[in-house]
Amino acid sequence: MNDLPLADLDAFAAVARERSFRTAARKRGVSASALSEALRRLEARLGVRLLNRTTRSVTATEAGMRLLERLSPALGEIAGALDQAASERDKPAGTLRLNVPTIVARVILPPIIGRFLKAHPAISLEVVAEDGFIDVLAAGFDAGVRYEERLEKDMIAIPIGPRVQRYVTAAAPDYLAKHGEPQHPRDLLEHTTIRHRFQNGIALAWEFGEGAAAITVAPPPTVLANAIDLEISAAVGGLGVIRSFEEFLLPEIKAGRLVPILEAWVTSFPGPFLYYAGRRHLPAPLRAFVDFLKAEQRHSERYGMFP
Structure with a gap:
């Protein structure tokens, strides 16, 4: 029974607490039939009825009440863990690893990282400056900075520094x-x-x-x-x-x-570009840096200058 679907357990707990498929479905943004199907699967796997359902009410059986009492603290812990993980989007932490040309490390990057790290004190930065051309991801970097003629075609590129x-x-x-x-x-x-x-x-x-x-x-x-x-x-x-x-x-x-x-x-x-793999979920420090650069680019376009 260790492989019971977490989503089905969560659906049961929601319906048991609300004593209504419709109310639980409305609060969760799903259909009542989806919750009903989840409960059917769960009861079939356990081989026991968890809810008594009539046209007028939904109540937990004795087995359902015991399960809900044990399940609620665990689901609460999971919800808290997910909220904490999601909060990393607002307060990113960790290490950002960049590979950049010498000119970028010496002239372009210093004022940018000064502003960035002050805005994100929980992020640390590792920079390797070299003028060779390497596979930045294979070398363990989150992103690289290169000029247009050296950008890899399957990467996402955004401007960094003077244009x-x-x-x-x-x-x-x-x-x-x-x-x-x-x-x-x-x-x-x-x-x-x-x-x-x-x-x-x-x-x-x-x-x-x-x-x-x-x-x-x-x-x-x-x-x-x-x-x-x-x-x-x-x-x-x-x-x-x-x-x-x-x-x-x-x-x-x-x-x-x-x-x-x-x-x-x-x-x-043209000035240099930050480039990185087009993954859907970027590491939090890289996502923060990308968002920071885009905000600075909008600022420079608005005021006709590089900040």
Whole structure:
């Protein structure tokens, strides 16, 4: 008897307490016939009558009264447990695990997670920053952040951070004074450069412009690294031309340690996206983060700015 359907036991208790199929059905939002069928199944499984039914009344039998007395506390405990589980939607807790590119970890994510964690103090955050391309779910992450061309097609993606970013080119004043300023991307083939190599060993060529007007060059590097701090330091030290996210180079440009060049060839592209599997029931921390990002996106659209 340990495999008695919980729904049938709950239906019996509801009818026994209300002493009416119709009243119990109305309160539960089901039909009276559904409750009657549930009771029929339960009595058949137990081999005993639990309710006496007439056209005018429904009353529990002696066996039904004993069952109701034992059953009510257990059903109450179950209802309380379900209510507590449902309350996690309003007060989510747990750990949110994200895999993000370096640019996102350094520039985009910090102000966002500051606001998010203050709004959800019961959530903790684990972030791994890497520029490689991995299966985030297989690696144990709840979600990842990537740019549009790297999004997996079977995932759900929502914007995170600025909707437009730029790639810019720069060099140190001393380097330009010594080697001259390139006027066209192809001129970079005659210059030394500082280029980025991803963790998988790939060093992408530099692409300037968009569409049919795009130009791709792969100038010889003086420094080839996967550490942006080292790359920026090398550029500031006059070792060559650097091309990277504007957010990385802007502090050095503002300080005068780097000078923007090839400004007619600045490349704009869509900002990053948070992506995750399209499961119906997301982990509570991820659901809270998704809802938070959507609210911030609505705010930015309403006021014409990224918050």
